[in-house]
Amino acid sequence: MTEKDPRLEKIKADLEAKKKVEAKTESIHSKKFEGTESMSTGLRAGAELITSILAGGLIGYLLDQWLSTTPLFLIAMLVLGVITGFVNVWRTTQNIGYQVGYKDLKDKTDNNTIKKDG
Amino acid sequence: MADPLKQFKIEPIVPIEIGGIDLSFTNSSMWMMIAVAVSVIFMSIATRRPAMVPNRIQAFAEGMYEFIAGMVRDNIGSKGREYFPMIFTIFVVVLLGNMLGMIPYSFTYTSHIAVTMGLALAIFLFVTILGFVKHGTHFFSLFCPAGVPWALKPLIIPIEVLSYLIRPVTLSVRLFANMMAGHLMLKVFAGFSVLMGVGLGLVPMFFNVALIAFEVLIAFLQAYVFAILSCIYLKDAIELH
Numbered sequence: 001m002t003e004k005d006p007r008l009e010k011i012k013a014d015l016e017a018k019k020k021v022e023a024k025t026e027s028i029h030s031k032k033f034e035g036t037e038s039m040s041t042g043l044r045a046g047a048e049l050i051t052s053i054l055a056g057g058l059i060g061y062l063l064d065q066w067l068s069t070t071p072l073f074l075i076a077m078l079v080l081g082v083i084t085g086f087v088n089v090w091r092t093t094q095n096i097g098y099q100v101g102y103k104d105l106k107d108k109t110d111n112n113t114i115k116k117d118g
Numbered sequence: 119m120a121d122p123l124k125q126f127k128i129e130p131i132v133p134i135e136i137g138g139i140d141l142s143f144t145n146s147s148m149w150m151m152i153a154v155a156v157s158v159i160f161m162s163i164a165t166r167r168p169a170m171v172p173n174r175i176q177a178f179a180e181g182m183y184e185f186i187a188g189m190v191r192d193n194i195g196s197k198g199r200e201y202f203p204m205i206f207t208i209f210v211v212v213l214l215g216n217m218l219g220m221i222p223y224s225f226t227y228t229s230h231i232a233v234t235m236g237l238a239l240a241i242f243l244f245v246t247i248l249g250f251v252k253h254g255t256h257f258f259s260l261f262c263p264a265g266v267p268w269a270l271k272p273l274i275i276p277i278e279v280l281s282y283l284i285r286p287v288t289l290s291v292r293l294f295a296n297m298m299a300g301h302l303m304l305k306v307f308a309g310f311s312v313l314m315g316v317g318l319g320l321v322p323m324f325f326n327v328a329l330i331a332f333e334v335l336i337a338f339l340q341a342y343v344f345a346i347l348s349c350i351y352l353k354d355a356i357e358l359h
Binding site: 036039040043044047048050051052054055056059077080081083084087088 | 273276277280281283284287288291292295296339340342343346347
């Protein structure tokens with residue numbers, strides 16, 4: 001182990017150089033799509049907020065019609081819709097996408113960055 | 119000034135009525151047919167003579183393939199390979215619907231909620247059935263995320279159920295609203311041009327030039343968002359966490 005094989009050393013150096021080039025192209029590639037990514041996130045967030053509230057209200061209204069409990073479910077589901085909308089927007093900004101659940105987030109940020117106030 | 123909403127009007131081309139249900143072949147159906155024809159013809163030409171060094175059409179088709187393949191790989195993982203044809207089809211249908219709508223005098227079928235809701239519900243039902251087939255009743259654990267304290271569960275579970283149920287709504291409303299609003303705006307600005315005459319009317323016209331470029335971007339982005347969200351929903355059903 002202590003003696004160095006010149007051939008191995010050369011391969012190692014080549015590999016390092018290649019990795020550097022690859023990392024560079026990778027960063028250029030990812031930069032190209034960065035604008036698209038952030039713009040699509042923005043487009044998603046707005047729709048998420050509005051439809052959550054509207055869908056919550058609609059479900060509540062229909063439940064009220066069905067069980068004739070106006071306006072109990074309308075209010076409850078509207079509040080739930082608002083909360084859901086904000087949670088989903090928060091979820092988008094945390095860059096965990098739309099997956100239901102928080103396990104991924106916990107795995108990704110195993111230290112104190114996690115906020116579980118949702 | 120022309121009615122800006124006229125462009126969304128569905129007009130029957132071949133009226134068909136079966137059992138009291140209107141099944142007419144409309145301008146919307148016609149543009150869907152055109153989208154199918156364009157995609158099939160384009161892909162056939164692109165893959166007709168595959169070369170080691172691709173020509174322009176082949177390079178474009180391969181770029182599209184790799185774009186979606188990368189999306190599926192990044193969002194679902196290697197298990198998602200069998201769903202690639204579905205995601206690719208969804209992407210092409212939405213992209214062509216948006217892009218063909220940019221041609222003057224054409225019809226944008228993605229600007230109707232009936233179409234987008236149909237697509238979104240198909241995806242939603244497919245994903246839900248797939249989840250139940252793969253995981254059985256364990257699929258319900260999707261609504262009860264791991265690592266949530268007991269005290270928060272009565273709040274988290276309804277939120278998760280509602281976020282799951284509104285998925286088809288968000289998916290369809292986003293696409294339809296964006297396409298409709300964009301086309302409406304173009305038409306309204308074009309109307310301003312007509313009203314203001316030759317001199318001052320050039321201002322909204324130049325604004326419209328920028329808007330059309332923006333619309334093309336939105337057309338692509340909405341197809342991208344639609345496809346990527348389908349991927350994310352599929353991932354939830356394939357691997358529960």
